[in-house]
Amino acid sequence: MNASTAALPTVVIGAGPIGLAAASHLIERGLEPLVLEAGDSAGSAVRGWSHVRLFSTWGEVVDPAAEKLLAPTGWVKPDASTYPTGGDWAEQYLKPLAEVLAGKVRFDARVTGVSRLGRDRVVDADREQQPFTVHVLSADGTQERITARAVIDASGTWSTPSPIGGDGLPALGERTASHRISYRVPHLKDPAVRARYEGRRTAVIGSGASAFTALAYLADLAKDAPGTHAVWILRRGIGGSTFGGGEADQLPARGALGLAAKAAVDNGYADAVTGFRTAAIEKSGEQLVLAAEDGRRLDPVDEVIVLTGFRPDLSFLDELRLGLDERLQAPAELAPLIDPNVHSCGTVYPHGVNELSHPEKDIYLVGMKSYGRAPTFLAMTGYEQVRSIAAAIAGDQEAAQRVELTLPETGVCGGAGLFDEPDTAKDGADGGCCATPATLRIGVGAPASTGGC
Structure with a gap:
């Protein structure tokens, strides 16, 4: 890297928790960040689930470098033992962190492409000596090109939820029925949203913490609105780990969320259908019928909530040479650590620049996006990622290689992280993590006060 390139800013894509933490660590290292956020405020994606309570405490979701930036402003850290909502x-x-960063954060700035200056992905000549070019589209339609020494993509996966289809593609009829389908946990305290579900049958598809939360919310609604009922659809079977790690989970609120669902299995708030991989959505009058790949068709429902995880948008990185796992779309070195086909139980170990590097030097996918389609992501993991990467960009290889994080262990099979658990972990036949497909009646009570994504 020549001197002129070294003087350029490091572009951070996304002003969410991990993106702003990345900027904080870069500043701590004496480097210049430029955060580009497509939304109009910090944490735009987080605000999309502002009504949902995290199962990580305040003590686990504040980055140390960010806290140092905030301290001189008089900012007071909330009680470390309490659980914030997304809105909190x-x-x-x-x-307040974005306000401290001030001119280093730009809102309404959507990144539409990233490449090397004058080099498409085919050209080798002097490639690593060229700065990155980041193409940006502003809300008013203005286009510009920004040059950068490095790029940290913390744009997350919130904008690209996985579809209903069991084959990873939209089910037949899914787009046509889109007005009856939601890919988010419903905010049932909003009167308009509440009216959509009260007194109606709703299919909830997914097996992670978000599905637990949606079922709990609907069950709570059913107490006030007779006729409200849920049909919980799982692609896998019911086993001992279906409801999470319970008391073995060192994130207590995560365990409590599953335990709350398990404790209410006999209340009759939902019917669970297992081993059901949706192939089509058919109309039945004003209702919808879900049809499976094996030919089964469920009774009609009024609404469908799809919580089968998210996937990364890689389209604007197409001119870069990324080394991604062919299954998870996560960095190749990270994928074996987080692969739900193999790691159905236990801890995802802390990792940093080594696992997050690509054939294209100085481009990093971090946070939820680094996990591709895998579950188990925690904010603490993302903070450690960007600490290591900032050290590497600054040339401090000793700090970049050092692990400065101890993660809580969990008894969760298939794992649920800070956000959603895709319903894609490996199927089992012996009742371990996943039991033989079956159908049973299951009820979920009111949400635990500390539950959430």
């Missing part, structure tokens, strides 16, 4: 996290932490 955005308003009480991300918003």
Whole structure:
């Protein structure tokens, strides 16, 4: 890297928790960040689930470098033992952090492409000596090109939820029925949203913490609105780990969320259908019928909530040479550590620049996006990622290689992280992590006060 390139800013894509943490660590290292956020505020994606409570505490979702930047402003860290909602996290932490970063964060700035200056992905000549070019589209339609020494993509996966289809593609009829389908946990305290579900049958597809939360919310609604009922659809079977790690989970609220669902299995708030991989959505009057790959068709429902995880948008990185796992779309060195086909139980170990590097030097996917389609992501993991990467960009290889994080262990099979668990972990036949497909009646009670994504 020549001197002129070294003087350029490091572009951080996304002003969410991990993106703002990346900027904080870069500043701590004496480097210049430029954060580009497609939304109009810090934590735009987090605000999309502002009503949902995290199962990580405040003590686990504030980055140390960010806290150092905030301290001189008089900012007071919330009680470390309490659990914020997404809205709390955005308003009480991300918003003031973005204000401290001030001119280093730009909103309404959507990244549409990243490449090397004058080099498409085919050209080898002097490639690593060229800065990155980041193409940006502003809300008013203005286009510009920014040059950067490095790029940290913390844009997350919130904008690209996985579809209903069991083959990873939209089910037949899914687009046509889109007005009856939601890919988010519903905010049932919003009167307009509540009216959509009360007194109606709703299919909930997914097996992670978000599905637990949606089922719990609907069950709570059913107490006030007779006729409200859920049909819980799992692609896998029911086993001992279906409801998470319970008391073995060192994130207590995560365990409590599953335990709350398990404790209410006989209340009759939902019917669970297992081993069901949706192939089509058919209309039945004003209702919808879900049809499986094996020919089964369920009774009609009024609404469908799809919580089968998210996937990364890689389209604007197409001119870069990324080394991604062919299954998870995660960095190749990281994928074996997080692969749900192999790691159905236990801890995802802390990792940094080594696992997050690509054939294209100085481009990093971090946070939820680094996990591709895998579950188990925690904010603490993302903070450690960007600490290591900032050290590497600054040339401090000793700090970049050092692990400065101890993660809580979990008894969760298939794992649920800070966000959603895709319903894609490996199927089992012996009742371990996943039991033989079956159908049973299951009820989920009111959400635990500390539950959430």
